[in-house]
Amino acid sequence: MKKMIALGFEGSANKIGVGVVTLDGSILSNPRHTYVTPPGQGFLPRETAQHHLLHILPLIKSALKTAQITPNDIDCLCYTKGPGMGAPLQVAAVVVRVLSQLWKKPIVAVNHCVAHIEMGRVVTGADDPVVLYVSGGNTQVIAYSEGRYRIFGETIDIAVGNCLDRFARALTLSNDPSPGYNIEQLAKKGEKFIDLPYVVKGMDGSFSGILSYLEATAEEKLKNNECTPADLCYSLQETVFPMLVEITERAMAHCDKKDVLIVGGVGCNERLQEMMRIMCSERGGRLFATDDRYCIDNGAMIAYTGLLAYANGMSTLLEESTFTQRFRTDEVLTIWREKMESSNGLMEKGV
Structure with missing residues (x-):
């Protein structure tokens, strides 16, 4: 056949x-x-x-x-x-x-x-997970219910990927292969954590204020040797990724689901996957994620x-x-x- x-x-x-x-x-x-x-x-x-x-x-x-x-x-x-x-x-x-x-x-x-x-489900074998969809244009926490993928939480302004991309531009990082990937690699060299706004509102997150704060203060901090570009990338990841983990966990509790599937371009980030994997294991569940091919x-x-x-x-x-x-x-x-x-x-x- x-x-x-x-x-x-x-x-x-x-x-x-x-x-x-x-x-x-x-x-x-x-x-x-x-x-x-x-x-x-x-x-x-x-x-x-x-x-x-x-x-x-x-x-x-x-x-x-x-x-x-x-x-x-x-x-x-x-x-x-x-x-x-x-x-x-x-x-x-x-x-x-x-x-x-x-x-x-x-x-x-x-x-x-x-x-x-659907690509994430078929590639990883995830059956009925809570989905964190994170990309340059979208940030949503999703779960299937009664014939549709329902949105339980999302960004109230810009997508997390857009936040990362625009900060990469402010640092004039290369766009090859992607600004988010280059932030991830630079963040691995960061040693100092800089306090940034952390904005979670119920099931939703906000990323524009974090970006505005960075754009307004980054140049001065770098000029005064308060931190390095690597420190800023590290601090940005260590702020926005816990926000994503928090709203995802809240959706898991609400939907009574144990597994999480991360999809979208930002989902390739190994640090985000690491954080989410820890949270899932603590709840007795599993994390499903893919590489940059999917x-x-x-x-x-x-x-x-x-x-x-x-x-x-x-x-x-x-x-x-x-x-x-x-x-x-x-x-x-x-x-x-x-x-x-x-x-x-x-x-x-x-x-």
Whole structure:
């Protein structure tokens, strides 16, 4: 019996990725390319979209060649509908529309956040964890309940990844491979802890005040030799990561769950994983996390999540294959999880 295969496109931020995945979660190929700006600079929508346009066709060819498939083998085409930056999102949406008509294949629009969760679940084997989703654009504490991924806590201003990225710019750290990674490496050399604002409000966190405080005081502290850039990176991590652990633990208690899955680009950070692992073990649970192949935005996560939806009867009409910068995680009806829960319930009853 032929396995169902999906081709997925991710382009919501500074990475353009194309992935080929089967329904059992086998990743046949997953190439991507990152738009890297000079130190001290962020990535703007227009220039990022131009980067994606330049690289998307070679990535498609590479993905098909590595997976050893042709367009005839593909069951559906999946793309990131949102959330993300408008111009970069538009690139994948347009390419999917064109390929759908050329290859006569159905389209499946995918929520970027849900795709991170499903990729994390299939790669790690996590069943029903509390999910900490941390990236440059999102910070959410999520758990599945009654057909949807519900948001139990989140940032009330900027994402934790955005906080890290912008501070890296203030220090003019390299953006290659990513500003967050370079902060992590520099933080390992830090020796002095600098007190920073710690802002947790119930189930939510706030990161803009921490960034503002650092931007206002870092230059003076460095000038007066009160600390080093490594000390500041170390202090930033040792402040924002405990905030994330706190709101995650609160959600675990509320949902009565023991396991945690970390997804999103910031989820690659080994110090964050270490802190979360300690908390989980103290509660008798486990931490599930992945490396940069799957934590960071990639096409495979879009292909896999779209294929789950397609296998359960969901698809997107050509005229509705649009994109949106704002697309909440809890807007998605995860019909595949509903069916899994139903079948598990029947098995428990011996049906």
